[in-house]
Amino acid sequence: MTPLALAAVGECVNEKAGVVNIGLEGIFMITSVTGVWTAEVFGNGAMGLLGGALAGAVLGFALGVISVYGRADQIIAGMGLNIFALGFVPFLLISLWAFPGIHIFPNELMVPRWITPFGQVSPVTVFAVLVAFLAHLLLHRTVLGFRIRAVGERPEAVDVAGLRVDHLRLLTSTLGGALAGIGGAFLPLGWFGAVVKEISAGRGFIALACVVFAGLEPLLALGAAMLFGFADGFASAVAVTPGVKERIPFYFVSMIPYVTTLVVVALVIGQRRFPRTIGRPYARE
Amino acid sequence: MVGREIVPRVSRSSRPPGDPVLIVRNLQVANDQGALAVKGISFEVRAGEIFGIAGVEGNGQSELVQALAGLRPIRSGEISLNGAEIKHLTPLDLYRLGGAHIPEDRLRFGLALNFDLAENSILSRQREPAFSTRMGRLNWNAILSYARQLVERFNVLAPGLHTPVRSLSGGNQQRLLVGRELSKEPVLVIAVHPTRGLDIASTVYIRELLVQMRDEGKGVLLVSADLDEVLEISDRIAVMYEGQFIGSGKVEELSREEIGLMMGGITPKGRDESALASSPTSD
Amino acid sequence: MVELISKVEADYVPNLTTAARDPDVQLIVGVGFLLSDALAQVAQRFPNKNFVGIDTFAQSIIKEKFPAKYPLPNLMDIVYEEHKGSALVGALATLLAAHYNKPYIGGVFGIEIPVLWKFEIGYKWGARWATEWMFKNKPDKAFKYRTDFVLWTYTGTFSDIPKGYAAAKAMYAKDAVAVYNIAGPLGLGINQAVQEIAKARGLKMGPPFWIGVDANQDWINPGFVIASMMKRVDKGVYYATKFVKDGKFRDLVKQTKGTLVLGIGTKVAGELTEGISVSTLADLDEFIKMGQTAEKLTGKKVLPAPPAEIRAKVKAMREAQPQWIWAAVAELEKKIREGTVTVPLVLTKPDIEKWRKELG
């Protein structure tokens, strides 16, 4: 749920500014590797999260430049990033660690968890919740947030007002990339204990679904991430219950998160409104 | 507008108008945000006349025309086109009943920029038997010869029929579009800002074409933000303000200043609206 | 040795062809049952090269399609008796459950492809054998085998580690004493679940345990991996290379009809050639040595802790379990080796249905 929430919240802010990043899946994949690599270099899991954030920011910035100055088709550029990651990550795994498909890093590099009366909580999870609230405040209570929303709705007005449309959009896409990067690094360092080549298994796209579900509201996105996290966990819990698996083949249980996504998005979509210029580059007339 | 060049006036004959080809009663249309943009408008356009709607842009003209062209749903009211009552108008209904539509934004509605000239020449006419068979095959020979004909008849300057419309000048794009619409043999022509952004030659040419249509006995509904244009070629004029007709009358009866004031929402004479639904007897 | 990793399984023919065309190559090894068709085809086209498939059944394809050529002289399938190894760890887990008074044992599987049925039924069969053994030898601990005794689930993935974590977590929540990993990297997810419990309860050693598969995975989390069901692919490759070097390859193909079975007590030409076992401390040492070599080669840290520490922890864990458990597992292994018991080998749908009815 944590990576979903981080990526979805970042993408909410990004899409508010009118930029769509379909490449979250690719960012997850690449930053999971860079995160582990940094963690190993510094011998510290938290540094790994930073390494993920940095790589994510670079990727987000690059996509931002392509979208803003290159006037790229953002969906195609994002898909390109996903395809790139699909090939680049296995290449990276074998180039960095000389082992195909998987790399297990030393256990002490795992980001430690806090033990609370309710169970163990990763600081990153707490951070993700915090980020959602901060993003909400940013968008709705600050001047910068107002500008970000304005850039998505009326870039021409923002432009006339003497603000830089390009800078604002670069800012949000870099920020979105960085958050997704923390999520990507969290996958191995806070959760899996290893990097595998298909590490994100569609989570980047589920994060996008959370964004749609949330109608670009960070707090709702957080809720959506929890819901999908729950659907995922629920699927696994159902799968092991004796008596259930004999009747419902596990294949159908495995579909639960994806079917949930489809159904939920189909149900709420009519009530969601998206910024006027979403996905479209801004060109001064 | 500043620095406007003088456009030569279009000459026209005067002829009594015929039967109404378009009757609109109490039409209400909402805008994209769901607010009422056209607040109960009634009027007629008769064969052989140009009915001009003047007004500052954004007073509901776009919504009105889109409703008449079947591009926007009608909230309430009635439309009768060429004798047929239509509740849920679609673009195809409009064409089927003899309507032609020169849309306000040619780049948005009227043309597909990356399609070539020939393909654009049948846009909205693609279903006509002349251009596609019953099985749905496009008849390229017919399309090309028709496009060639359009190019010649309406003086469209283009390197070839396979040139993407994107690379034509604005004037030539509009000539192609207007030519395509007028060659539909319509009974009603809806023309919105037909000469906006065009060079003088094209402007004059297109106004002449509209007048020619009128003279051939077709009804023309002209919507334009260019007051000169409305005054120059219309027979009757209505001024639209905040979704309603604030005033109307025959072109001879209205002064330029009067219309200018009405466009600003001021009705000097407090004209009643009965003139709008003019029946032949009220002349 | 050059290794070619196929990304699309349909690439196999061209992949093998690429290797076979290299004049310096004498032996081409393909790993994975999906290579069977490709091996059968390419081996015929390059009669001068030797081909080995791990987990394949290329010769049976030859037998079916080109009976005149069977067995192809330059092709050897190497197959493993994973069901037997799975039976051993199934028994081990069950005995642990009896010792610690736990209600369940677990198994986390990958995508439900029939190959995994071997593991599944082997594991459950071993569990049942252990319950029967206890009635005879350890009546105070004995309990009757129930069809819900083994918690098992197919996760539909061999790579999505959290699925392994979630499945294992649910099993440990039901107080399963040990969970068998039959899903490759998903073992790391199982490990996460174990670690979480260990941390919450401040444990230095299981229970809960998990059981490794294929390679020796005891070192991943010393003290919590009770053992691994080892399938020594490296040994298969080693034997094959040795046969080629000694010039015995084609003779052996003729003798074995092209299929070399590596398992428990399996022999070739009178020599013991085994490939399946439950990990021991000696195996651990061997793997630690491999890890150290890898660390030297790559300059990167591979082992989670200093070798001596890993070894000490694993040793302590093993010694903390009562001797009779290890003895019972050894007894089962001996019986399997002697052939006095037979572990069912399940590969077809009717079989799996029948056995699931019986074992749960």
Add this chain to the structure above:
Amino acid sequence: MKARWHLPRPLIESLVTIFIGLTAGALLMGAFGYSPLRAYQALFIGAFGTPADVLETIAFATPLMLTALTFSVGIRAGLFNIGAEGQMYLGAIGTTFVAGMVSLPPGIHIAAATASGMLFGAAWAMIPALLKVWRGVHEVISTIMANWIAFHLSTYLAINFLGDPTRADRTVPALPTARYPVLTEDATLTAVIFVAIAFCAAIYLYLWGTRAGYELRLGGENPDAARYAGVNANRVILLSFVIGGLAAGLAGASQIIGRPPAWSLYATLGNVATLGFDGIGVALVGRNHPLGGILAAFLFGALAHGGRLMEYQAGVLSELVRALNGIIVVTLAVPEVWAMLRRRRIR
């Protein structure tokens, strides 16, 4: 007659992006200590070194031109149909069923198995299509979710209904009457390539030669103009998904009854997986044109087939080829690159 299609510029643009992709790949290889020169040399020899390699390259191109068509037709209609992957899985299932479980006379059997795959693909494409029509769900999300669902569904069907009782790893093989003839012993190329090319050509004729095709392209080119022209937007959505699904289904069929040695679907779907995603890059390099897609598919087929020799001789993981694919896609998404190029040329 004057050419309807101005090939030179798109061709140049595609070649330039490929060059950019290869350069970026060389930089990546260099950064990780491989020799790009050796790698590309091996790649080229691997793809074109012998006549057999050329045929193998073509065999690789076969499914790619079809999954590319799925994406292209979507883009032509203004939709991002990235569901070729899942539609292809279902196509493979449909074909496997008719080819392996049903007995039919020769000739008819091939046709029926092919058609069944195409229909399954089209049926699966209806899920995102209908969600779009009914609820306005964006097709990127629905197609990707449908891909995952298709993966699990197809594995389930393959193992539980189509499994080969004697072979644990795969479904029943296609009966000999349902197999496309192998063209040469040296490569895995079969006559299915002709079907694939014919299908691409037919879709080309359909899109540019029929009213429905015209309306579909108009819908993608300018939705407002399409509305103006009386085009039913929902019809365009459904039609483009159906065509895309048929193409992807045919791609799936081609890997079952048109590709030795297995003539069946692997239980892990391993012999079809990823071909759908790879089609996206192929489509873009082919400028979303059905015929351009054929050319681009040959190029990507060469990369895929040559990649193995690159891995073998230069030690560069052949997966890198897919990373190049990604870079090429990103480059093609940026129109400003071409604007820059044009400006330079004028200067």
